Amino acid sequence: KISMKKIISPSQAMESCLEIHCGDERGTGFVVAGNKILSCYHVIVDHIDGHKVFIKTGGKVLDCNVLIFSIELDLCILGYSEELFKPLPLEASIIRLRESVQIFGFPLKSSTPSILSFNGKISQNLKDEISDFTISDLDIDPNFDYEGLSGAPVFIEGRVTGVIQRQLNDRLSLISIQKASEFLEDNDLEFEKNIPTYDIPKGFEDHVLSARPNRAVIKILEDALLTEKSWFLLHGSPGSGKSTLSASFMPKDKSLVITGRYFLKIPNDNEPLALRRSKGYFLEFLENVIATTITGQRLPKDEHSFEERLARLGDLLAELGAYYMEKNLIGCLIIDGLDEVASLEEFLGILPTTLPTGVKIILSSTSVQVLPSVYRSLLDIDQMIAVTPLSMAQCEGLILEELGPELLSADATQHLAEKSEGHPLYLRYLIGFLKNTDPEFFSDQLDEWLSKIPTIQGDITNYYNSIWERFYENPVMLWTIIVFSHVRQPISKDEAYQILPESLKLSFTSVFDSIKFLLSGKNYFEVYHTSFKRYVKSKTASESALANDYIANYLQANPESDLSANNLLYHYSESSQKSIAVDYCNQEWADQCALNDVEPDLVLDDIKQIISLSIVLKRTTDTIRL
Numbered sequence: 001k002i003s004m005k006k007i008i009s010p011s012q013a014m015e016s017c018l019e020i021h022c023g024d025e026r027g028t029g030f031v032v033a034g035n036k037i038l039s040c041y042h043v044i045v046d047h048i049d050g051h052k053v054f055i056k057t058g059g060k061v062l063d064c065n066v067l068i069f070s071i072e073l074d075l076c077i078l079g080y081s082e083e084l085f086k087p088l089p090l091e092a093s094i095i096r097l098r099e100s101v102q103i104f105g106f107p108l109k110s111s112t113p114s115i116l117s118f119n120g121k122i123s124q125n126l127k128d129e130i131s132d133f134t135i136s137d138l139d140i141d142p143n144f145d146y147e148g149l150s151g152a153p154v155f156i157e158g159r160v161t162g163v164i165q166r167q168l169n170d171r172l173s174l175i176s177i178q179k180a181s182e183f184l185e186d187n188d189l190e191f192e193k194n195i196p197t198y199d200i201p202k203g204f205e206d207h208v209l210s211a212r213p214n215r216a217v218i219k220i221l222e223d224a225l226l227t228e229k230s231w232f233l234l235h236g237s238p239g240s241g242k243s244t245l246s247a248s249f250m251p252k253d254k255s256l257v258i259t260g261r262y263f264l265k266i267p268n269d270n271e272p273l274a275l276r277r278s279k280g281y282f283l284e285f286l287e288n289v290i291a292t293t294i295t296g297q298r299l300p301k302d303e304h305s306f307e308e309r310l311a312r313l314g315d316l317l318a319e320l321g322a323y324y325m326e327k328n329l330i331g332c333l334i335i336d337g338l339d340e341v342a343s344l345e346e347f348l349g350i351l352p353t354t355l356p357t358g359v360k361i362i363l364s365s366t367s368v369q370v371l372p373s374v375y376r377s378l379l380d381i382d383q384m385i386a387v388t389p390l391s392m393a394q395c396e397g398l399i400l401e402e403l404g405p406e407l408l409s410a411d412a413t414q415h416l417a418e419k420s421e422g423h424p425l426y427l428r429y430l431i432g433f434l435k436n437t438d439p440e441f442f443s444d445q446l447d448e449w450l451s452k453i454p455t456i457q458g459d460i461t462n463y464y465n466s467i468w469e470r471f472y473e474n475p476v477m478l479w480t481i482i483v484f485s486h487v488r489q490p491i492s493k494d495e496a497y498q499i500l501p502e503s504l505k506l507s508f509t510s511v512f513d514s515i516k517f518l519l520s521g522k523n524y525f526e527v528y529h530t531s532f533k534r535y536v537k538s539k540t541a542s543e544s545a546l547a548n549d550y551i552a553n554y555l556q557a558n559p560e561s562d563l564s565a566n567n568l569l570y571h572y573s574e575s576s577q578k579s580i581a582v583d584y585c586n587q588e589w590a591d592q593c594a595l596n597d598v599e600p601d602l603v604l605d606d607i608k609q610i611i612s613l614s615i616v617l618k619r620t621t622d623t624i625r626l
């Protein structure tokens with residue numbers, strides 16, 4: 001995913017917008033790469049007749065050449081010889097009605113370019129036209145010609161999400177970056193894709209592709225969903241395959257439809273867990289998955305309070321139920337990873353306990369005891385589906401697929417499958433260990449290793465106990481896994497190295513390779529499974545503050561990084577220097593978060609935590625300030 005920082009000041013946009021001239025036409029363009037400008041094709045259409053295309057900027061006139069254009073989209077890309085301006089951040093997203101926008105351009109005919117800004121709101125979704133939205137509330141005169149705004153960038157929350165094309169009386173039309181995304185990609189222009197995922201998140205795609213379907217459990221779940229009941233629970237021990245099943249479940253019965261899947265924890269997600277377990281984030285997911293299912297569009301942007309939105313959710317679910325009933329379908333919402341939420345009653349309380357006909361909810365957790373009593377009471381024994389072990393044939397198939405047919409003999413493959421006990425996470429660890437092992441191991445030590453694989457009896461903690469002594473024997477290995485267990489989001493191998501104190505860096509590379517099977521990720525890594533992260537934290541509770549000291553010190557030394565903006569306050573609040581977190585919770589930090597595009601819900605969550613911390617530290621003045 002490309003990350004393009006938002007602009008936080010109008011001056012940043014104005015510096016990169018340019019007045020374009022060609023024959024009798026003029027308009028606006030804006031820089032999208034080092035020496036490339038995006039604008040509307042009709043602004044430079046006279047170049048066909050031999051007219052030059054040029055831009056005016058800072059009292060200078062610069063000639064441009066037309067690199068490529070699309071008549072179908074009314075867009076063009078221009079090139080110029082000098083790299084004088086910073087590119088503006090582009091974002092392909094689903095634009096919402098009533099969303100506030102800001103436009104920068106050159107509407108006035110003048111010998112001296114004069115850029116103006118306009119504020120408005122998305123007012124209409126256009127069908128079967130080049131432009132796909134209109135903007136109103138612009139306070140413009142319908143009798144005045146604003147042709148100079150053609151090609152102007154349309155900003156939503158600091159990124160360009162569209163390009164102005166035409167004036168429609170007192171409104172303007174735009175083409176979205178989302179609609180133009182293929183044209184931009186074909187011409188090597190970078191933009192961030194911010195399309196909400198309501199089905200299988202990217203972090204689960206590899207898991208789903210490599211997983212062996214647990215057909216016995218799938219059949220029981222599907223049969224249960226075809227009853228009149230509304231609430232269901234997938235439960236099983238950590239690593240039993242609940243999340244993979246939640247991500248991959250596709251009912252055979254065509255009357256059952258997966259409306260959306262909400263995961264509290266997504267592998268290698270760049271959004272911190274604190275964000276996904278916030279009520280506001282969950283509510284927005286529910287609102288938008290319902291609206292997108294029914295209308296194909298997210299809900300219009302509005303100013304409703306959280307309480308008003310909560311009250312509206314029941315009506316939205318009723319509309320969803322009616323939508324499915326009309327089509328003789330049943331919509332299923334899956335909510336996975338409930339063990340990650342501390343105040344689960346408050347989190348699930350967003351949902352009404354009585355669901356409309358046509359809507360069912362599948363919860364997923366380690367045990368029914370995790371759920372608040374009000375939700376336990378909604379579940380009879382036939383609504384609670386245990387995720388049981390994989391068959392030996394499925395385990396052997398997965399081993400062969402991951403390791404290939406040459407690495408292990410048939411007997412060794414069968415032995416490994418039996419040792420895994422059909423436990424998906426345990427099998428993943430064993431396969432991962434072999435994939436990260438030197439070739440000599442298979443001729444010298446494989447048989448001994450297979451014989452010593454411990455029996456876990458369905459409890460993955462027994463495996464963690466068997467390997468933990470290796471960590472205590474090697475301080476570098478121990479502190480590397482402690483760091484990975486404490487960071488709030490995935491980090492690169494180099495970041496992990498930099499976080500460690502100097503005395504532990506010498507053998508980091510070899511140690512990292514030896515524990516890689518316990519991590520997930522390609523460029524950015526995290527502990528593969530939450531159960532091991534919790535295990536490490538429980539075993540090293542006395543080192544927690546020091547681990548956060550190491551992390552916070554690294555973040556403090558690298559303030560411009562996204563990792564620092566997202567996590568500095570949090571790690572100081574968990575460190576031995578908690579008072580620093582209160583000091584750093586100020587406007588400068590908030591501005592840096594805005595610059596680095598930190599989610600508002602995460603910022604608010606951190607502020608709440610720091611307010612609580614300031615009370616504990618008895619810093620009354622800071623509590624009032626915050």
